[in-house]
Amino acid sequence: xxxxxxxxxxxxxxxxxxxxxxxxxxxxxxxxxxxxxxxxxxxxxxxxxxxxxxxxxxxxxxxxxxxxxxxxxxxxxxxxxxxxxxxxxxxxxxxxxxxxxxxxxxxxxxxxxxxxxxxxxxxxxxxxxxxxxxxxxxxxxxxxxxxxxxxxxxxxxxxxxxxxxxxxxxxxxxxxxxxxxxxxxxxxxxxxxxxxxxxxxxxxxxxxxxxxxxxxxxxxxxxxxxxxxxxxxxxxxxxxxxxxxxxxxxxxxxxxxxxxxxxxxxxxxxxxxxxxxxxxxxxxxxxxxxxxxxxxxxxxxxxxxxxxxxxxxxxxxxxxxxxxxxxxxxxxxxxxxxxxxxxxxxxxxxxxxxxxxxxxxxxxxxxxxxxxxxxx
Numbered sequence: 001x002x003x004x005x006x007x008x009x010x011x012x013x014x015x016x017x018x019x020x021x022x023x024x025x026x027x028x029x030x031x032x033x034x035x036x037x038x039x040x041x042x043x044x045x046x047x048x049x050x051x052x053x054x055x056x057x058x059x060x061x062x063x064x065x066x067x068x069x070x071x072x073x074x075x076x077x078x079x080x081x082x083x084x085x086x087x088x089x090x091x092x093x094x095x096x097x098x099x100x101x102x103x104x105x106x107x108x109x110x111x112x113x114x115x116x117x118x119x120x121x122x123x124x125x126x127x128x129x130x131x132x133x134x135x136x137x138x139x140x141x142x143x144x145x146x147x148x149x150x151x152x153x154x155x156x157x158x159x160x161x162x163x164x165x166x167x168x169x170x171x172x173x174x175x176x177x178x179x180x181x182x183x184x185x186x187x188x189x190x191x192x193x194x195x196x197x198x199x200x201x202x203x204x205x206x207x208x209x210x211x212x213x214x215x216x217x218x219x220x221x222x223x224x225x226x227x228x229x230x231x232x233x234x235x236x237x238x239x240x241x242x243x244x245x246x247x248x249x250x251x252x253x254x255x256x257x258x259x260x261x262x263x264x265x266x267x268x269x270x271x272x273x274x275x276x277x278x279x280x281x282x283x284x285x286x287x288x289x290x291x292x293x294x295x296x297x298x299x300x301x302x303x304x305x306x307x308x309x310x311x312x313x314x315x316x317x318x319x320x321x322x323x324x325x326x327x328x329x330x331x332x333x334x335x336x337x338x339x340x341x342x343x344x345x346x347x348x349x350x351x352x353x354x355x356x357x358x359x360x361x362x363x364x365x366x367x368x369x370x371x372x373x374x375x376x
Contacts, residue, residue, distance in 0.1 A: 013338075016346075017302045020326035020339050024095075028329055031182040032094045035212075036325050039269035040174035045277065046269030049300030052277040055370045056309050061355030069351050070358045071344065075317045076163060076239050076260055076294060078135055081111030082344050083359060084307055086336075087265075087298050087319040088139035088165065088243075090119035090212075093190055095325045098332035101130045103324055106336035108134030110344065115139050115165050115319070118152065121186075123193040128159035137163040139243070141170065142228060143200070144221045152194060153236050163260065164236060166229070167267070169244030171222040174271040179210035186211065229257050241296065244271075246281045248288040251295075261294035261316075268299060268321050279310060286314030304346025311359060312367045 014020050025033060039046025071082045086107050093099030100122040107114040108131055115137045116127055124138060138156040143149050153164065178184075186192075186203050195201040200219055203211030232240055239260035245251050246266055254262045264282050266275050278299030286295060297315035301307060302323065310318045320343070327336035356362050 014330065014342070016342060017323045017326065017339060020323065020330050020335070024326045024329040028095065031179075031184055032187075034178035034182055035091075035184050036089075036095070036322060038176055038178040039273065040176055040271055041273035043269060044274050045266055045272070048277040049266070049269055049279070050302060052279045053300055053303075053306045053309060056279070057368050057370055057373065058305065058308065058312075058350070058354055059366050059368060060353055061366075064355040064357075066352040066355060066357055068357060069348055071348060071351070073317060073359045075113065075296070076241075078113065078162065080113060080135070080317070082347070083311060083317040084110075084301075084340065084343055084347070085113035085317060085319045086115065086324045087321040088115040088117035088167075089321050089325055090117045091121050091186055091190065092117075092325065092328060093121035094187060095328040096332045096335075098328065100127055102333035103328055103336050104131040104134045104136065105333045106324075106327070106340060109337050110340050112340075113137060113317075113319075116161070118194060119192050121190045121193055123196070124152070124156055124161065125159050126193070128161070136161050137165050137241070139165040139167060140232075141167055141216075142221045142224050143219050145219075146221075148195075148198075148200070150235055153232075153238075155194075157236060157238060161238070163239040163241055164232065165241045165243050165263070166232065167243050168224075168250075169246075169265070169267050169271050170216070171220060171224050173213045173216040173220070174267070174273070176210060176213070176270065179212065182210075184210045184212060226253060226257060229259065233258075243298070245285065246275060246278075248284055251285045251289050251293070255289055255292045259293070261296055263296040263298055263319070264315070265298035279306075279313070282310065282313045282315060301343075304343055304348070304350045307343065307347045308350045308354065308362060309367055312362045312364055314364065 073083045100120050104114040113135045117139050118141045138161040191201040203215050241261045242254050243263040244265050245262040264278050294316050296317050297310045298319045301318050301320050307318050324336050327339035
């Protein structure tokens, strides 16, 4: 492209997560973009996930030698180079043909953890073969057909996945207006790769309804209870993580049922609208359970400062969902890796500016709500 003054216009590479999202808005098909980015009902929780981070202030310490910053940590006994992993997201080949494989390879390149969705467009076996250097966990929905559920757990164990992440906030599917308006369907060339050859590998179409909601209403078990956590423990030796915890009461129940970890998450604002943001829910849960259980975090992370805040408030590690999809849409594996590198760089910079050399230096008293300064 040549401008009036004859100087070529250079394409500026993305500098932050928002740049990747802006690109995705331009390149993704309308219904796919709506599916990835929308929340439930009025999308209050979706917006609040990010807005709540903006109300938190970092109290930095000065005159500290931060020339040797270390971002490594340990989660469920696994050493990771950075406390930033990728959450499960369904149907990633809608963002880029590399899909889950590109995403997981990028996560492996930074030495972190990737969680594969049950509703993936790459089978768990293929992902395992193609991403041997990545720590992989498997996200689980419990189907009404328990034999189907048992089978996929056994397959995940055999393929070398290191943990099961049970989503506990989706036994009833959230109300998502955009998907209903679009009559959302998976593109015809794709299917749920973990179920190829069965009658649960595709979405059914119905005018004025989301195909995914029809699928989950028909096949996901809305009777699941804490008894099913106990049931899972009888059929797998893998560590169990409960994803979707937002209250002290449920966090304490998770401790009681001796699961390996919980993930404080509201499903990206896609389930119960007006539920608290993840970062709002985190402090009271940490205060209640202390070090009795590992606490992970998901929801609204867009900057390195967000990672810092979640860790300071007690999360052992944070996970991102939508941003990784924006990275895929930008340039597959390379796009996700670029996005993760940006987040890591921002996080390292935040550590340095706040006076922290390692994860254990990031303390609770370094974070206050904006109202703290209004009272002074």
